[in-house]
Amino acid sequence: MSELPPPNTTPAAIVDALKAVAGNPPKVRASFAKGRCVRGTYTQSESAGEITRSPSFTRPSRVLARFSVGGGNLKVADTNNLVLRGFSFRLGDEAHRSDILVESAPVHFARTLDQMLAFLEARIPGADGKPDAEKVKAFSAANPETLNQAHYIAARRLPASFAGTTYWGVHAFPATNAAGETRFIKFKLAPVGGDVTLSEDEARTKSADFLHEDLARKIAAGEVRFNVMALLDRPGDPTLDVTLRWPDEDKREEMRLGTIVITSLEADDACDGSIFNPAHLADGIGHPPDEIFAARRAAYAISLAKRR
Numbered sequence: 001m002s003e004l005p006p007p008n009t010t011p012a013a014i015v016d017a018l019k020a021v022a023g024n025p026p027k028v029r030a031s032f033a034k035g036r037c038v039r040g041t042y043t044q045s046e047s048a049g050e051i052t053r054s055p056s057f058t059r060p061s062r063v064l065a066r067f068s069v070g071g072g073n074l075k076v077a078d079t080n081n082l083v084l085r086g087f088s089f090r091l092g093d094e095a096h097r098s099d100i101l102v103e104s105a106p107v108h109f110a111r112t113l114d115q116m117l118a119f120l121e122a123r124i125p126g127a128d129g130k131p132d133a134e135k136v137k138a139f140s141a142a143n144p145e146t147l148n149q150a151h152y153i154a155a156r157r158l159p160a161s162f163a164g165t166t167y168w169g170v171h172a173f174p175a176t177n178a179a180g181e182t183r184f185i186k187f188k189l190a191p192v193g194g195d196v197t198l199s200e201d202e203a204r205t206k207s208a209d210f211l212h213e214d215l216a217r218k219i220a221a222g223e224v225r226f227n228v229m230a231l232l233d234r235p236g237d238p239t240l241d242v243t244l245r246w247p248d249e250d251k252r253e254e255m256r257l258g259t260i261v262i263t264s265l266e267a268d269d270a271c272d273g274s275i276f277n278p279a280h281l282a283d284g285i286g287h288p289p290d291e292i293f294a295a296r297r298a299a300y301a302i303s304l305a306k307r308r
């Protein structure tokens with residue numbers, strides 16, 4: 001598992017493939033294109049320092065954040081239950097900034113960059129605007145772990161609100177505490193009121209932008225609150241394979257690092273002018289060791305350059 005060959009695939013090739021799957025719309029993010037920029041606050045829990053010494057997590061700060069809907073298409077309907085919901089947030093001050101990006105599934109759709117590229121290439125639409133179903137089927141049969149994420153989403157009802165959705169950081173992050181001890185954690189953003197979903201009948205009554213309209217209402221009512229949780233590792237957890245959950249992950253011991261309250265909408269320019277950079281992590285949270293994470297910093301910068 002730890003002996004993966006180095007990837008042949010570059011971050012640029014992944015960004016090109018993400019764009020191609022979405023039909024190459026200009027000037028938008030290669031992934032999670034549709035979204036809304038917001039502001040809020042972070043308050044640490046009393047036990048945050050037991051997990052990480054990162055000042056981003058052990059001190060209160062303002063938060064810049066963005067909620068989003070998956071895929072590279074700005075026009076995706078909020079009622080589409082085949083794509084992810086995303087949440088990106090920036091904590092800390094200038095000297096101790098951390099950008100954390102989480103999504104509404106606990107696993108990624110590929111274990112390696114080569115596999116990620118092949119997964120995307122199989123889904124690039126042809127002349128009829130649709131991916132080749134046979135190609136997707138053959139790829140899935142040969143790479144069954146690439147369906148773990150889709151199966152997770154398909155087993156759940158449509159999220160009723162950005163504020164009523166659980167989001168995961170997916171990767172295993174090495175966290176170093178105040179005593180200098182390091183262990184792996186996974187980030188989970190748990191909505192304070194729990195998950196809220198819609199039945200298929202309810203979903204049919206919703207508009208294509210209903211999540212965005214709901215967000216504005218919930219912020220005004222002070223109802224957008226998330227506990228920032230750290231799921232704690234156990235010996236032998238698969239920390240390099242982002243298509244796998246840890247054994248019994250839902251029953252893991254978890255610690256609350258703090259709470260994020262989203263307090264206002266923000267002009268989208270505040271989020272669109274730069275990137276939430278997964279590699280920006282203040283001392284106390286390290287880079288996950290998997291090859292997928294390693295490619296993300298470059299991929300996001302390439303996407304930013306393309307949409308400027």
Ligand code: HEM
Pocket residue numbers: 011014015018028029030031032035066067068086087088101102103107108168169170171242271274275276292293295296299300303304307
């Ligand atoms: C495995 C876990 C991953 C998670 C949780 C994740 C999550 C997200 C989120 C939430 C956004 C929206 C950013 C925003 O609001 O501005 C985003 C954007 C993006 N993601 Fe990921 N992502 C993951 C993996 C990857 C990988 C492996 C790649 C490519 C190698 C990638 C490429 C991108 C790109 C190119 C963007 C657009 C960046 C921009 O233009 O600002 N992501 N991702």
